[in-house]
Amino acid sequence: MKQKPCYILGIESSCDDTAAAVLNHNKVLSNCVTNQEIHNQYGGVVPELASRAHQINIIPVVDRALAEANISKKDLNAIAYTKGPGLLGSLLVGNSFSKSMSMGLNIPLIEVNHMQAHVLAHFIENKSKKPPKFPFIGVNISGGHTQILIVNNYFEMKLIGVSLDDAIGEAFDKCGKKMGLDYPSGPLIDKLSKKGNPKRFKFPIPKVDGLNLSYSGCKTSFMNFIDKELNTNPKFIIDNLNDLCSSIQSTLIGIITQKIEAAVEETNIKTVAIGGGVSANSEIRKFLIQKERNNGWKVHIPLIEYSTDNAAMIGIVGYLKWRYKDFTDYYSVSNSRMSI
Numbered sequence: 001m002k003q004k005p006c007y008i009l010g011i012e013s014s015c016d017d018t019a020a021a022v023l024n025h026n027k028v029l030s031n032c033v034t035n036q037e038i039h040n041q042y043g044g045v046v047p048e049l050a051s052r053a054h055q056i057n058i059i060p061v062v063d064r065a066l067a068e069a070n071i072s073k074k075d076l077n078a079i080a081y082t083k084g085p086g087l088l089g090s091l092l093v094g095n096s097f098s099k100s101m102s103m104g105l106n107i108p109l110i111e112v113n114h115m116q117a118h119v120l121a122h123f124i125e126n127k128s129k130k131p132p133k134f135p136f137i138g139v140n141i142s143g144g145h146t147q148i149l150i151v152n153n154y155f156e157m158k159l160i161g162v163s164l165d166d167a168i169g170e171a172f173d174k175c176g177k178k179m180g181l182d183y184p185s186g187p188l189i190d191k192l193s194k195k196g197n198p199k200r201f202k203f204p205i206p207k208v209d210g211l212n213l214s215y216s217g218c219k220t221s222f223m224n225f226i227d228k229e230l231n232t233n234p235k236f237i238i239d240n241l242n243d244l245c246s247s248i249q250s251t252l253i254g255i256i257t258q259k260i261e262a263a264v265e266e267t268n269i270k271t272v273a274i275g276g277g278v279s280a281n282s283e284i285r286k287f288l289i290q291k292e293r294n295n296g297w298k299v300h301i302p303l304i305e306y307s308t309d310n311a312a313m314i315g316i317v318g319y320l321k322w323r324y325k326d327f328t329d330y331y332s333v334s335n336s337r338m339s340i
């Protein structure tokens with residue numbers, strides 16, 4: 001028997017990407033993002049400008065998502081939106097828009113935790129890969145978060161390791177800025193690293209107890225090193241760019257891979273699923289693929305379009321909650337510091 005359609009509109013506006021997606025059950029029909037170029041000239045996200053850009057972008061991106069999915073807004077069964085964590089002004093735009101649309105169409109509204117969504121992106125239909133089996137180790141690595149979790153079921157996730165200071169993506173971006181690279185620098189550092197020597201320069205790996213991590217010491221040591229070398233050779237960065245990228249990437253990725261290995265050993269859970277923008281990094285992908293080959297791990301790496309911030313991941317959580325009728329009312333408020 002043919003399944004009745006269940007169309008969920010996902011809305012994501014937690015940082016600087018305005019995104020909308022339409023899912024039918026767990027299948028993505030459209031996944032649209034409007035990036036905010038305006039931040040590039042500032043070397044990081046400017047919250048006030050992000051909120052203003054969301055206000056401009058949100059209606060066109062939703063229209064585009066509906067058109068690409070080839071459905072009308074009247075076909076929607078529910079709207080899922082990012083409640084938090086994120087920049088408050090940015091979150092408020094998604095919240096107000098979603099409430100208004102849900103009220104106008106008289107359909108349920110669903111709250112989504114952005115960090116849970118990065119983990120649950122693995123449950124989007126993928127013809128070539130089955131979703132991870134519970135329990136698994138979830139690893140969220142992005143510009144705002146570095147988290148290691150035990151995921152017991154869709155909505156029960158336990159934080160077992162977290163960065164005590166900067167997030168890994170933030171460290172990539174700040175080191176990139178120091179080298180004069182555009183924001184966000186992670187993808188460019190990754191690209192230039194391929195032509196460099198990862199062992200040329202050494203930066204300290206912090207000693208942090210348990211499964212927690214730290215990135216600020218390594219970032220500061222990188223910056224101080226650059227300043228020192230520039231004193232004697234003003235062309236130091238240009239002369240050594242590929243090796244600098246390769247060495248800092250290897251250190252930043254080494255910090256998280258060490259802790260992922262420790263998490264697997266400690267919990268004896270060998271299924272690892274990564275998410276967040278930094279999961280696009282080629283070195284962490286290589287590390288996980290080797291672990292699958294040589295150590296019997298089962299690894300789950302999202303497609304690039306579901307690893308950086310996107311609304312399809314908000315839509316899948318919406319669908320999973322819709323099945324349990326886990327709806328919210330119009331008192332739903334944004335929460336910039338929402339925990340997992």
Ligand code: KG4
Binds near residue numbers: 144145173187276
């Ligand atoms: O998840 P995301 O799109 O947004 C946040 O919620 O932060 O992650 C963005 C972060 C940025 O810091 C960016 O530099 C980093 O992901 N990133 C990468 C790569 N692609 C994106 N970092 C390292 N290597 C990459 N290939």
Ligand code: ZN
Binds near residue numbers: 142308
């Ligand atoms: Zn994110």
